[in-house]
Amino acid sequence: MRAVVQRVSRASVTVGDERVASVGRGLCVLVGVGRGDEGSDADLLAEKVVGLRIFEDAAGKMNLSLADVGGELLAVSQFTLLGDARKGKRPSFVDAMEPEGARSLFERFCERCRGSGVPVSTGRFRAEMQVELVNEGPVTILLDSRRAF
Numbered sequence: 129m130r131a132v133v134q135r136v137s138r139a140s141v142t143v144g145d146e147r148v149a150s151v152g153r154g155l156c157v158l159v160g161v162g163r164g165d166e167g168s169d170a171d172l173l174a175e176k177v178v179g180l181r182i183f184e185d186a187a188g189k190m191n192l193s194l195a196d197v198g199g200e201l202l203a204v205s206q207f208t209l210l211g212d213a214r215k216g217k218r219p220s221f222v223d224a225m226e227p228e229g230a231r232s233l234f235e236r237f238c239e240r241c242r243g244s245g246v247p248v249s250t251g252r253f254r255a256e257m258q259v260e261l262v263n264e265g266p267v268t269i270l271l272d273s274r275r276a277f
Contacts, residue, residue, distance in 0.1 A: 129169045129233065130209040132158040133269040135182050139202045139261035141251040148257075149249035154199030155180075156261045159237060160209025161230035162223050162274075169273040170233045174240030177201070182267050190267075194246055201241055204251040204259055205234045227254060 133155055140150035157177055183192040183199070194201060207230065211219035224230070231253050242248050251257045 129162065129165050129173045129237070129273045130160040131173055131177065131271040132206075132209065133177060133180065133182075133271060134158075134261060135264045135267035136202075137262045137264045139259070141202065141204060141249075142258045142260070143252050143255045148252050149202055151200035151202040151247075151249055153197065153264075154201055155194055156202045156204070156259070156263075158204050158206040158209060158259075159234055160206050161225045161233045162210050163225050165225060165233055165273070167233065167236055170236040171240055173271060173273050174237050174244070176271055178241055178244040178246055180269065182269060195244060200247045200249065202249050202251075202261075203234070203238050203241070204257065205230065205253050 136154060136156045138150070138152055139156040141148050155177065178195055179193050181193050182190050183197045185191040207221060207224040210224040211221055212223060213219040234253065238248050238250055251259070
């Protein structure tokens with residue numbers, strides 16, 4: 129599984145004219161599920177995301193986690209993170225998991241994060257979404273469960 133983790137002061141997801149999710153201070157995480165990913169990938173990614181120390185402490189050092197600051201998490205499923213553009217100019221998405229398996233692992237990731245005491249909101253799976261956020265810092269971290277982070 130791949131994730132783009134962004135530290136935000138706020139973030140939201142809109143589908144059509146409906147705002148389906150929003151968070152205040154915390155993380156906006158774009159999550160891509162690949163062929164061959166398993167439950168252990170979702171568990172590992174959730175543990176890593178919740179524990180990432182990317183919030184500043186009183187001394188201005190990135191030393192605090194999402195749980196430490198009482199932050200929220202907005203998780204958005206995004207199969208395009210598995211896009212491969214090494215050949216040609218149009219990305220191939222053959223490495224992305226089929227939708228039902230991807231939905232299951234995405235939901236497992238979200239449940240594991242909730243199980244750590246973090247409030248989690250989500251976009252709408254397989255919908256055309258508009259994601260709006262204010263990246264604080266900016267801080268953006270890329271994670272890949274197959275590369276052991």
